[in-house]
Amino acid sequence: MEIKVEKQEAVSVFKLNGRLDSNTSQGFEEEIFSAITDGSKQMVIDFKDIDYISSAGLRVILKATKALKREEGKIMLCSMQDYVKEVFEIAGFDAFLPIVGSMDEALNAF
């Protein structure tokens, strides 16, 4: 999986490409937590080019969401394929994670 990190003003945008599974989740976790350590409190994770996620990927998103909440930060997820979104719904994560259709909507939430 490729991870591109961009800054849009105060917001860190993570653009993921590929598969978020137990082989790749650790690299993603390191990337996201290094941003949190560097003081990022607002994050968008762009799922447009993610065609696979497993519980290992969900676990990283959950950990990051909890960490950001402690910092009074905020995370937005955007542009998921239907079947990727369905995994978040089945896991019950859509109850506390804002998932929106587009990058614009995600950025406008801050």
Place this chain on the structure above:
Amino acid sequence: MAKKAYAFELKNDQSELEHLCHKCEELGKSVGLSDKSIFEMNLALDELFTNIISYGFQDHREHIIKIKITVDDLYLLMRIEDDGIPFNPLESETPDLQCDLEKCQIGGLGIHLIKKMMDDVQYQRIAGKNVIFLKRKISPQPEQGMTSKK
């Protein structure tokens, strides 16, 4: 479509996940499964495989996990067999879905996803092996006119 069966083996090594992914895509494309069905097949097998290699073996030897997939017009049937310690993952606790963020625990999430996503999941201990049977209705290709929302 006539019934078609495929079988392959994975070693108990994390790196085999990639092999599993290729097998799912190759097989799914060869019988014309939708992306959604390929995704569901891959996710279910990934979660079970990851569970087996994480908890199933107490020695440090190589083990073989056998996977058999059968596809017909309506259903995807999967059978996963390992020679690890007796373990029925279906008995693991279901995570509390009404939880709020702070209390939300991640344990058993993979198995929970499988139970919710598949139409039927069975465990049997057969001749010293753990065997799991999965059944899932095939989702049609979206571009073939009538799409079905689950």
